[in-house]
Amino acid sequence: MTTALAPRKAPRQDRSRKTRDAILQAAGGLLAREGLRGLTTNHVARAAGISIGSLYQYYPNKQAIIGALLSQSRAGVLAAMEAAAEDSDGAALDAVVCAMVRARLQEQLRQPALAEALARAEAELPDDPGLSRQRTQVQAQVVGVLAEYYVDDPETAARDVLALAEGMTSAAVRAGETEAAPLADRMERAVRGYLSALLPEG
Amino acid sequence: MTTALAPRKAPRQDRSRKTRDAILQAAGGLLAREGLRGLTTNHVARAAGISIGSLYQYYPNKQAIIGALLSQSRAGVLAAMEAAAEDSDGAALDAVVCAMVRARLQEQLRQPALAEALARAEAELPDDPGLSRQRTQVQAQVVGVLAEYYVDDPETAARDVLALAEGMTSAAVRAGETEAAPLADRMERAVRGYLSALLPEG
Amino acid sequence: MTTALAPRKAPRQDRSRKTRDAILQAAGGLLAREGLRGLTTNHVARAAGISIGSLYQYYPNKQAIIGALLSQSRAGVLAAMEAAAEDSDGAALDAVVCAMVRARLQEQLRQPALAEALARAEAELPDDPGLSRQRTQVQAQVVGVLAEYYVDDPETAARDVLALAEGMTSAAVRAGETEAAPLADRMERAVRGYLSALLPEG
Amino acid sequence: MTTALAPRKAPRQDRSRKTRDAILQAAGGLLAREGLRGLTTNHVARAAGISIGSLYQYYPNKQAIIGALLSQSRAGVLAAMEAAAEDSDGAALDAVVCAMVRARLQEQLRQPALAEALARAEAELPDDPGLSRQRTQVQAQVVGVLAEYYVDDPETAARDVLALAEGMTSAAVRAGETEAAPLADRMERAVRGYLSALLPEG
DNA sequence: GATGAATGAGAGTTCATTCAT
DNA sequence: CATGAATGAACTCTCATTCAT
Numbered sequence: 001m002t003t004a005l006a007p008r009k010a011p012r013q014d015r016s017r018k019t020r021d022a023i024l025q026a027a028g029g030l031l032a033r034e035g036l037r038g039l040t041t042n043h044v045a046r047a048a049g050i051s052i053g054s055l056y057q058y059y060p061n062k063q064a065i066i067g068a069l070l071s072q073s074r075a076g077v078l079a080a081m082e083a084a085a086e087d088s089d090g091a092a093l094d095a096v097v098c099a100m101v102r103a104r105l106q107e108q109l110r111q112p113a114l115a116e117a118l119a120r121a122e123a124e125l126p127d128d129p130g131l132s133r134q135r136t137q138v139q140a141q142v143v144g145v146l147a148e149y150y151v152d153d154p155e156t157a158a159r160d161v162l163a164l165a166e167g168m169t170s171a172a173v174r175a176g177e178t179e180a181a182p183l184a185d186r187m188e189r190a191v192r193g194y195l196s197a198l199l200p201e202g
Numbered sequence: 203m204t205t206a207l208a209p210r211k212a213p214r215q216d217r218s219r220k221t222r223d224a225i226l227q228a229a230g231g232l233l234a235r236e237g238l239r240g241l242t243t244n245h246v247a248r249a250a251g252i253s254i255g256s257l258y259q260y261y262p263n264k265q266a267i268i269g270a271l272l273s274q275s276r277a278g279v280l281a282a283m284e285a286a287a288e289d290s291d292g293a294a295l296d297a298v299v300c301a302m303v304r305a306r307l308q309e310q311l312r313q314p315a316l317a318e319a320l321a322r323a324e325a326e327l328p329d330d331p332g333l334s335r336q337r338t339q340v341q342a343q344v345v346g347v348l349a350e351y352y353v354d355d356p357e358t359a360a361r362d363v364l365a366l367a368e369g370m371t372s373a374a375v376r377a378g379e380t381e382a383a384p385l386a387d388r389m390e391r392a393v394r395g396y397l398s399a400l401l402p403e404g
Numbered sequence: 405m406t407t408a409l410a411p412r413k414a415p416r417q418d419r420s421r422k423t424r425d426a427i428l429q430a431a432g433g434l435l436a437r438e439g440l441r442g443l444t445t446n447h448v449a450r451a452a453g454i455s456i457g458s459l460y461q462y463y464p465n466k467q468a469i470i471g472a473l474l475s476q477s478r479a480g481v482l483a484a485m486e487a488a489a490e491d492s493d494g495a496a497l498d499a500v501v502c503a504m505v506r507a508r509l510q511e512q513l514r515q516p517a518l519a520e521a522l523a524r525a526e527a528e529l530p531d532d533p534g535l536s537r538q539r540t541q542v543q544a545q546v547v548g549v550l551a552e553y554y555v556d557d558p559e560t561a562a563r564d565v566l567a568l569a570e571g572m573t574s575a576a577v578r579a580g581e582t583e584a585a586p587l588a589d590r591m592e593r594a595v596r597g598y599l600s601a602l603l604p605e606g
Numbered sequence: 607m608t609t610a611l612a613p614r615k616a617p618r619q620d621r622s623r624k625t626r627d628a629i630l631q632a633a634g635g636l637l638a639r640e641g642l643r644g645l646t647t648n649h650v651a652r653a654a655g656i657s658i659g660s661l662y663q664y665y666p667n668k669q670a671i672i673g674a675l676l677s678q679s680r681a682g683v684l685a686a687m688e689a690a691a692e693d694s695d696g697a698a699l700d701a702v703v704c705a706m707v708r709a710r711l712q713e714q715l716r717q718p719a720l721a722e723a724l725a726r727a728e729a730e731l732p733d734d735p736g737l738s739r740q741r742t743q744v745q746a747q748v749v750g751v752l753a754e755y756y757v758d759d760p761e762t763a764a765r766d767v768l769a770l771a772e773g774m775t776s777a778a779v780r781a782g783e784t785e786a787a788p789l790a791d792r793m794e795r796a797v798r799g800y801l802s803a804l805l806p807e808g
Numbered sequence: 809g810a811t812g813a814a815t816g817a818g819a820g821t822t823c824a825t826t827c828a829t
Numbered sequence: 830c831a832t833g834a835a836t837g838a839a840c841t842c843t844c845a846t847t848c849a850t
Contacts, residue, residue: 016813035326041841051815114842120322124239156388159373162391164392171361186396187359190366193395194388245825253832255827264824441730445845455811456846466845524726528641560792564778568796571773577764590762590800594770597799598792622834647820659834695813 003065005128008060018112020058022048024072027065032113036121037154039066066121067128071090073107073118074134080107081141093149094195100142101165102180108166112173119170138162149198157198161191210352222260224250226274230350234316238323241268268323269330275309275320276336282309283343294314296397297352300390303367304382307389311366311382321372340364351400359400363393406552424462425598426452428476431469436518438526443470470525471532477511477522478538484511485545498599500549502592505569506584512570516577523574542566553602561602565595611673611734614666626664628654630678633671638719642727645672672727673734679713679724680740686713687747699755700801704794706748707771708786711793714772715786718779723728725776755804763804767797 007020026047032041041062045052059065083148084103099128108115126129142158165187228249233241237305243264261267286305290298310317324368327333367389374385430451435443445466449459463469490509492500512519529535546562569591576587608724613626632653637645647668651658665671690709694702714721731737748764771793 019813037326040839042839052842053815053844054813057813060842062841116325121319121324122323124237160370160376160388160392163369163373164366165369167365167367167372168362170369171365175361186362189399190362190392190396193398194392196395197391242822247833254825256830256831259830260824436746439730440784444843456811457811457848460846461809462765500664520729524729527722527726528643529758564774564792564796564814567777568770570768571769571771571776575769579765590766593803594766594796596803598796599800601795625834644811644819659823659836660834663834666821668820694814 005064005125005130006060007054007064007068008058016058019048019050019054022050022053023058023065024068027147028069028114030044031069031117031121032067032111035117036124041065062114063125066118067125067131069114070118070122070125070131071134073111074131074138076110077104077107078134078138078141079103081138085141085145086134094192095147096145097142097195098191100145101187101191102184104162104165104168105184106180108169109173109178112178116170116173119166152198161194164190164194169191207344211233218260221250221252221256224252225257225260225267226271230271230313230316233268233271233319233323234313237319238326238400243267265327266304268320268327269333271316272320272324272327273336275317276333276340278312279306280340280343283340287343287347295347297396298347298394299344299363302347302391303363303389303393304386306364306367307371307386308382311375311380314380316373317403318375321368348400354400359397363396366392366396409605417587419561420462423452423454423458426454427459427462427469428473432473432518435470435521435525436472436515439521440528445469455587467529471531471535473518474522474526474529474535475538477519478535478542480514481508481511482538482542482545484508489545489549497549497553500567501546501599502595504549505565505591506588507567508569509573509588510584512575513577513582516582520574521522522568529580556602561599566599568594568598597601611670611731611736612666613670613752614664622664625654625656625660626676628656629661629664630674634675634717634720637672637675637727638717639722640728641723645647648669669731669801672724673731675736676728676731676737677740679695679717679721680737680744682716683710684740684744684747686710687744688726691747691751699751702751703748703767703801704730704797706751707767707793707797708790710768710771711775712786714775715779718784722776722779725772742782742789758804763801767800770800771772 023044026049027039027044030043030047041055042052044065045055048055055065057067067085080103081100084099088099091099113140122131139155139158139162142161143154146154146157168187168190169183177183214259225246228251229241229246232245232249241264244254246267250257257319261270282305283302286301287298290301293301299386313372341357341360341364344363348356348359370389370392372384379385427448430453431443431448434447434451443466445459446456448469449456452459463472484507485504488503489500491502495503526535543559543562543566546565547558550561551557572591572594573587581587625651629650632655633645633650636649636653645668648658649662650671654661661671665674686709687706690705691702694705697705728737745761745764745768748767749760752760752763774793774796775789784791
């Protein structure tokens with residue numbers, strides 16, 4: 001309601017909910033398989049088994065569909081990270097951060113191609129308060145942990161850690177890796193190394 | 203060599219070379235300023251001060267222009283990394299790697315927006331032998347150093363190091379950082395941490 | 405009577421009548437505020453507080469709604485002119501005609517924007533016997549008065565008088581005039597001038 | 607260049623000029639025959655014998671085409687009125703005004719249906735400085751003459767005269783009149799009547 | 809009867825690419 | 830070789846209308 005990317009109608013009825021989901025499902029598949037260039041509203045509608053008119057009943061424009069996809073994906077990441085943080089409550093700083101990063105990785109590897117494409121697509125999207133908030137929340141999750149240990153610029157540290165993890169994941173996926181465990185281990189080395197210098201005695 | 207992305211004619215004559223450069227210059231500026239969506243062949247031609255017909259005399263299609271831009275950028279990175287490697291010849295392993303990563307960062311920060319856009323654009327480009335080779339060469343540069351010290355999978359290690367550096371750079375740029383030094387220092391921490399576990403005694 | 409523009413059901417029941425009125429009310433408001441381009445059946449239904457399905461229960465298509473609006477407006481004009489004619493019964497020819505023209509003006513100024521938009525919309529409507537008859541009746545009203553005084557082509561004279569009045573009104577409205585009196589006076593000058601030449605001695 | 611309705615490229619070459627003219631010609635015909643609803647950019651392009659892409663090389667959007675048509679028509683009217691004013695230089699006030707109104711009528715009757723449709727279309731057009739100026743100039747033409755004789759609000763008088771003439775013309779055309787002379791005579795009666803009351807002794 | 813999700817023809821517009829000059 | 834007018838497939842999006850519930 002408040003933003004240009006907001007969906008058009010809330011899925012109150014069951015049929016509506018299904019149609020909305022079908023649209024996102026179809027759009028996600030298309031985006032993963034064909035990239036941004038292959039994601040056209042007509043293709044999405046056809047793949048979702050609905051008419052183009054119906055598609056526009058649920059999303060005001062193409063960007064809103066991408067936004068919804070992104071939001072969905074982010075919500076999954078956020079939830080996974082929250083769960084990981086809770087599970088490792090009480091552990092050492094770097095252990096908690098690594099658990100979160102692992103969780104994030106696992107989420108991303110569920111649909112690697114889609115995650116990749118979404119990351120690229122985000123740059124072409126207009127600023128949206130909802131998406132911004134989600135982005136902030138993901139980072140805040142890490143900031144929260146870091147802030148318990150040192151004062152100095154936890155925002156930057158959180159950004160760095162998440163970014164290096166994302167970079168490594170993306171490259172690994174492109175190189176054909178599909179298993180999470182080995183990649184996670186390597187990521188941990190970088191994360192721990194990064195963090196060790198920040199801690200009072202490491 | 204005779205691929206879809208190869209330029210149409212060798213720049214033997216001086217005027218040809220200049221026109222080609224003007225096209226790339228214009229395309230790069232447009233891509234950096236307006237993103238992929240703003241990069242149209244007609245705009246490029248106008249910005250380059252030539253006709254659309256002439257543009258197609260030098261590049262067979264739009265993707266070839268993006269490919270050339272990418273190639274140019276990669277060549278710069280490669281050269282910078284080679285120079286850094288030579289300069290730090292004889293230093294410790296991690297010192298050499300860090301020097302290369304720093305060099306890469308510096309190159310990328312010369313035109314941060316362009317580098318970002320190119321990275322995104324690459325994913326939509328068809329596979330091209332020329333670009334693949336360059337990508338390999340960059341990685342090989344790091345592999346060469348790593349291989350002197352340990353046997354185990356230097357390719358993956360090189361990929362990881364480059365990827366985490368790229369991820370951090372990209373996030374930093376998006377967050378508005380413009381200075382190279384602080385970012386380089388943070389990157390070094392991650393790189394050293396990652397590598398330390400690989401070395402016999404670190 | 406059974407034309408394409410005829411409403412679908414006779415408003416025998418009270419609820420029906422109310423719904424029909426609500427539709428016209430909503431359509432009129434929309435047409436006045438947003439013009440023909442803003443008048444969509446879905447908007448009308450929402451503004452009328454009913455579903456799009458119900459709207460089509462009362463009017464077979466969009467043009468029928470515009471037709472009804474036009475008919476309603478014409479009926480108002482016709483009634484006003486009849487009343488004016490009766491009130492000025494026995495007065496001089498030009499006085500009677502002027503009274504009618506004044507009445508018409510007053511009607512039109514009750515919803516100037518709507519009247520304007522309707523006039524434009526009429527041209528895009530298909531021919532409809534009902535509307536044609538009303539148009540004729542308005543003109544006949546004037547013809548009736550004129551015919552009492554001279555034979556020569558009272559139809560044309562009536563048309564001319566009404567048309568010049570409509571033209572002046574429309575231009576005045578567009579120029580921002582809202583008061584009826586001054587405009588009515590100016591209109592009278594033109595009407596009297598036009599008629600004077602037709603009378604035996606004026 | 608300054609407005610949204612401005613054409614895209616100046617017709618320097620001969621071929622260009624022809625294409626531009628063909629577009630306006632086709633659009634005018636379509637508008638006259640089918641009304642605003644029948645005027646689609648694809649139809650215009652087909653009727654003009656060009657591709658839709660070419661059409662958009664000359665006009666940035668559909669409204670610009672309508673604007674150009676309107677401008678063309680207005681320019682004709684303006685020229686005709688100027689000529690009439692010069693021809694009747696030195697004559698009495700009402701004679702000059704009537705000459706101008708006659709000229710206007712003649713212009714409008716050259717393509718009656720088009721003139722009608724254009725008048726309706728103008729209401730849907732966004733404000734455009736160029737068109738506004740032309741509109742002003744037409745009125746100014748009459749104001750200039752009126753101002754020589756009396757001070758009181760020549761703008762309103764000019765507007766009234768032009769509006770009543772336009773109203774009568776439009777109604778006459780719709781009624782099937784095609785000859786200018788009789789209509790012009792009737793118009794003169796109204797105009798003289800209107801003006802007579804404004805003159806000192808008339 | 810009322811509802812509103814669904815439809816799909818068709819609108820306006822863009823842009824990579826060609827080719828006559 | 831350079832030019833730029835011309836092309837047209839393809840895109841995003843609208844809206845009058847239908848019909849299962």
